[in-house]
Amino acid sequence: xxxxxxxxxxxxxxxxxxxxxxxxxxxxxxxxxxxxxxxxxxxxxxxxxxxxxxxxxxxxxxxxxxxxxxxxxxxxxxxxxxxxxxxxxxxxxxxxxxxxxxxxxxxxxxxxxxxxxxxxxxxxxxxxxxxxxxxxxxxxxxxxxxxxxxxxxxxxxxxxxxxxxxxxxxxxxxxxxxxxxxxxxxxxxxxxxxxxxxxxxxxxxxxxxxxxxxxxxxxxxxxxxxxxxxxxxxxxxxxxxxxxxxxxxxxxxxxxxxxxxxxxxxxxxxxxxxxxxxxxxxxxxxxxxxxxxxxxxxxxxxxxxxxxxxxxxxxxxxxxxxxxxxxxxxxxxxxxxxxxxxxxxxxxxxxxxxxxxxxxxxxxxxxxxxxxxxxxxxxxxxxxxxxxxxxxxxxxxxxxxxxxxxx
Amino acid sequence: xxxxxxxxxxxxxxxxxxxxxxxxxxxxxxxxxxxxxxxxxxxxxxxxxxxxxxxxxxxxxxxxxxxxxxxxxxxxxxxxxxxxxxxxxxxxxxxxxxxxxxxxxxxxxxxxxxxxxxxxxxxxxxxxxxxxxxxxxxxxxxxxxxxxxxxxxxxxxxxxxxxxxxxxxxxxxxxxxxxxxxxxxxxxxxxxxxxxxxxxxxxxxxxxxxxxxxxxxxxxxxxxxxxxxxxxxxxxxxxxxxxxxxxxxxxxxxxxxxxxxxxxxxxxxxxxxxxxxxxx
Numbered sequence: 150x151x152x153x154x155x156x157x158x159x160x161x162x163x164x165x166x167x168x169x170x171x172x173x174x175x176x177x178x179x180x181x182x183x184x185x186x187x188x189x190x191x192x193x194x195x196x197x198x199x200x201x202x203x204x205x206x207x208x209x210x211x212x213x214x215x216x217x218x219x220x221x222x223x224x225x226x227x228x229x230x231x232x233x234x235x236x237x238x239x240x241x242x243x244x245x246x247x248x249x250x251x252x253x254x255x256x257x258x259x260x261x262x263x264x265x266x267x268x269x270x271x272x273x274x275x276x277x278x279x280x281x282x283x284x285x286x287x288x289x290x291x292x293x294x295x296x297x298x299x300x301x302x303x304x305x306x307x308x309x310x311x312x313x314x315x316x317x318x319x320x321x322x323x324x325x326x327x328x329x330x331x332x333x334x335x336x337x338x339x340x341x342x343x344x345x346x347x348x349x350x351x352x353x354x355x356x357x358x359x360x361x362x363x364x365x366x367x368x369x370x371x372x373x374x375x376x377x378x379x380x381x382x383x384x385x386x387x388x389x390x391x392x393x394x395x396x397x398x399x400x401x402x403x404x405x406x407x408x409x410x411x412x413x414x415x416x417x418x419x420x421x422x423x424x425x426x427x428x429x430x431x432x433x434x435x436x437x438x439x440x441x442x443x444x445x446x447x448x449x450x451x452x453x454x455x456x457x458x459x460x461x462x463x464x465x466x467x468x469x470x471x472x473x474x475x476x477x478x479x480x481x482x483x484x485x486x487x488x489x490x491x492x493x494x495x496x497x498x499x500x501x502x503x504x505x506x507x508x509x510x511x512x513x514x515x516x517x518x519x520x521x522x523x524x525x526x527x528x529x530x531x532x533x534x535x536x537x538x539x540x541x542x543x544x545x546x547x548x549x550x551x552x553x554x555x556x
Numbered sequence: 557x558x559x560x561x562x563x564x565x566x567x568x569x570x571x572x573x574x575x576x577x578x579x580x581x582x583x584x585x586x587x588x589x590x591x592x593x594x595x596x597x598x599x600x601x602x603x604x605x606x607x608x609x610x611x612x613x614x615x616x617x618x619x620x621x622x623x624x625x626x627x628x629x630x631x632x633x634x635x636x637x638x639x640x641x642x643x644x645x646x647x648x649x650x651x652x653x654x655x656x657x658x659x660x661x662x663x664x665x666x667x668x669x670x671x672x673x674x675x676x677x678x679x680x681x682x683x684x685x686x687x688x689x690x691x692x693x694x695x696x697x698x699x700x701x702x703x704x705x706x707x708x709x710x711x712x713x714x715x716x717x718x719x720x721x722x723x724x725x726x727x728x729x730x731x732x733x734x735x736x737x738x739x740x741x742x743x744x745x746x747x748x749x750x751x752x753x754x755x756x757x758x759x760x761x762x763x764x765x766x767x768x769x770x771x772x773x774x775x776x777x778x779x780x781x782x783x784x785x786x787x788x789x790x791x792x793x794x795x796x797x798x799x800x801x802x803x804x805x806x807x808x809x810x811x812x813x814x815x816x817x818x819x820x821x822x823x824x825x826x827x828x829x830x831x832x833x834x835x836x
Contacts, residue, residue: 452592454617458568471592471617480592491590528574528621530596530613531589 151464153510157350158299158327158443158501159468163393164352170396171354174389182386183377192388199395203359206329206398207344209336215360215378216391220326220347221250223360224293226371226382227322227343228254231291232263234367235320238290244268244276244305245486247295250345251324252482264288273435274303274487278313285317296325296344297332300470300483300499301434302443304328311340320366326350330401331408331440342366348390352503353397357390404504412502413441415511419500420444422515427522429535431493433484442502445470447484447493450532451525456498459521465514470497492531560618561652567622572629575611584672587664591693591720593620597668599631599676607631607639612668619651619658626650627665636673642666643706644718649776659718663703689731692724697735704739708768712736762825763790769824774817785817793828795821798835809833 154162180189182196197211204211217223228241228251243255245267255265266284268276276294285292292314297304307323314321322343328334330351336344343366348357362368362381374383423446424430433445448456453471460467470481471494480494489497500514526532534540560568580598587594593616602608610631612624626647631639644662648654654662686696703709703718712732716722722732757765767787775785784800797817799809810833818831 450589450615452616452620455568455621458618462569491592495589495592528571528613529615530585530594531615533613 151513153465153506153513155500155502155506155510155514156466156468157503158302158499160349160355161352161503162505163349163354164397164400166400167353167393167396171389171393174392178388182388183375195395196386196388196391199391199398202395202398206401207334207336207361208338209361210364212379213336213361213363215362215381216386216394217358217360217382218356218387219358220248220324220345220350221358222371223345223347223358224248224250224322224324225254226360227345227362228258228291228293230369230371231320231322231343231367232258233369235290238288240264240266240286240288240290242266242268242281242284242289242292242294244270244294246270246274246298246483247293248299248324248326251293251295268294270486272488274298274301274433274483275435275438276305276310278306278309281310282313285314285319289317289319291320291322293322293324296323296328297440298434298483299327300481300497301445301487302327302440302501303434304332304438304440306438308340315340327440327443330397330405331442333405336361336363343368348394348397351397351401353394354390357387357394359394407504409441412504412506415506415508416442416444416500416502419502419511419514420446422511423518426515426519431489433487433489433493433497444500446498446500447489448496448498448522449492450529450535451496451522453496453498455525456496456518456521459524460498460514460518463513463517463521465517467501468499470499471495558619558655558658560622560655563626563650563652564619564622564654567625567651568618571612571621571625573609573611573625573632574613576613577609577611582672582676584668584670584675586667586671587616588694589615592616593661593664595620595624595664595668597624597627597672599672601636601676605635607634607636616661616664617658619654620661620664622651623647623654623661623665624668627669631669636676639669640673642669643771644703645707645771645776646779649780652780656714656717659707660720663699663718667699689735690719690721690724690728693720695719695721697731700732700735701739704736706771708772710736710740757826759790765825766790766795766821766829769821773820773824778812783812788834793826794830794832796832796834799833 178192180192182189182193200211200214203214217226239262241255241258241263243251243265255267259265268280268284270276294305294310296307311321320342321340323341324345325334326345326347327350329346342363344361346359349355368381370381370383372383377383377386420432427448429449431447433447453469457467457469470484481497484494484497577598577600581601582599584597596613597610599607599610610628612628614621614624630642630646630650644666647662647665648659686698688694689697689700700715700719700721704715707718709715709718712722712729715732722729770785770787778785782801786798786800788796788798813831813833818829821829821831
């Protein structure tokens with residue numbers, strides 16, 4: 150069966166060039182980069198090269214690159230490492246639409262006596278920067294705000310935010326896991342102090358991440374151990390993956406124009422055709438400030454898991470913000486924070502593309518998906534009523550539709 | 557990805573009895589758009605007051621659609637008295653089981669059936685005394701209590717998997733804990749299914765444990781094969797049962813009794829249990 154992989158915000162294919170670059174480090178080049186002998190030393194030089202390549206992608210200094218095990222570790226290290234450096238302060242500012250790697254650290258901190266302010270977003274998924282200005286106080290130890298949203302692709306105005314935060318002398322962290330490799334970043338001109346990224350979102354393997362730490366930023370190591378990574382992250386280096394990420398960073402620079410040109414065009418065509426062919430379809434998020442590869446659509450009156458499974462039957466891989474896919478019963482916190490109505494939130498599907506997608510992939514989805522949605526709408530008790538203009542009975546609409554999360 | 561059985565997949569990909577029965581005798585609507593799943597069940601009776609036709613329309617995930625499809629297949633040909641006895645376990649059993657997080661889909665099926673029967677009889681839908689415990693999903697204390705009893709639920713997480721209650725804002729968690737405590741009493745949390753060795757069961761405890769084990773472990777898979785079993789009596793350690801459905805004339809029924817029913821009861825009730833068949 151044909152596989153059409155449109156779930157690249159979940160994870161990406163490891164680039165063949167990356168695999169090739171990694172292979173020797175699983176076999177003959179197995180030395181420990183910390184060793185004094187030539188055998189480990191040659192590996193240390195390759196790691197230094199990989200660090201330079203990652204730095205080049207971010208226009209940062211290689212000394213500012215700390216290799217970690219994943220995006221989640223980078224987020225934890227950034228947030229908890231910063232707070233440890235400011236023990237006299239007890240306030241953190243973040244948003245309601247973060248990845249769980251930040252959101253749940255916020256919950257953890259709250260349980261330990263921190264004040265955590267979660268900034269809201271509007272219907273398009275945008276922040277109100279005045280809310281940020283008002284939230285900052287003398288006790289604020291850290292502001293941590295997502296660069297680009299994994300579900301909707303909405304890009305926050307990170308430099309504007311950084312300017313506000315830095316003007317108050319507060320450290321600024323951003324989780325840029327979805328942004329790196331898809332849009333150009335320039336640390337030399339940035340206000341970001343700490344930034345997380347993850348290898349497997351940009352065609353490197355799983356199990357490798359980076360925490361960018363700007364020179365002069367106060368930071369207490371989260372992993373305490375050997376002197377690796379300049380004492381900022383103990384533990385013997387994951388050599389093959391670091392080499393792989395170096396190669397992936399090099400490729401990302403080469404492919405940046407393609408991501409923003411050809412991939413964006415594919416995404417736009419997919420979105421336009423689906424909107425044209427499937428009635429009652431909505432786009433979630435600010436279409437003017439989005440990652441070039443992401444498209445979140447809501448198909449009203451049908452449920453996301455059913456769509457995913459029927460698409461999967463046709464070889465199409467995507468993901469959903471529906472409650473039923475997570476076992477959590479409530480639809481995605483991102484869509485809820487945006488105030489997407491229940492009629493649409495349960496039927497949300499995220500398509501996320503990569504440079505490996507082709508025109509044929511998009512054609513396949515455009516051909517298959519309208520029939521899938523129609524089939525599920527025929528089963529849905531709401532669709533016929535909706536089309537006939539009947540009101541949904543109050544019983545079926547939900548007893549407490551106005552009820553929102555309150556904690 | 558969920559681990560759905562082939563039967564769930566089949567009923568999702570090829571749902572039976574989709575639609576609405578014209579001039580239905582009974583209509584049951586449960587769930588809601590807000591909750592993420594909803595089911596409208598309609599049925600028509602024949603001249604013998606048996607369900608001649610049952611159809612569904614469902615908004616929800618794969619297991620909600622499959623549970624609805626299974627429900628319509630189960631109740632076809634039943635009298636309303638028989639249909640009333642259908643439990644959510646029957647629906648899940650028919651499908652070869654559901655992931656625990658999805659059991660609420662089978663509960664939704666049973667509730668729709670009840671609502672449709674009540675509608676046929678002209679009863680006011682659920683106008684009895686109740687309190688809405690879970691405000692996110694509009695789940696009442698009565699519904700929670702019933703799911704706890706019918707499925708031997710002992711933890712708050714289980715209650716959420718079976719009814720959705722508590723799966724939203726979580727503010728009702730203390731209330732759910734209180735209902736669990738009320739149902740099972742302060743000390744005794746049941747369904748520590750294996751009795752500690754040497755524990756002496758009172759007669760009442762033994763009867764309850766046998767019934768629970770039959771309902772939970774033994775009958776659902778038998779029903780999935782078209783069979784059934786009825787508990788007739790318990791005398792000391794001897795459990796008398798009658799086989800029904802396809803089991804009653806199955807040549808290997810003796811084998812079923814000894815190898816399956818008896819071994820399950822020995823596992824969950826006590827090592828001395830003997831199972832005997834009562835012939836009709």
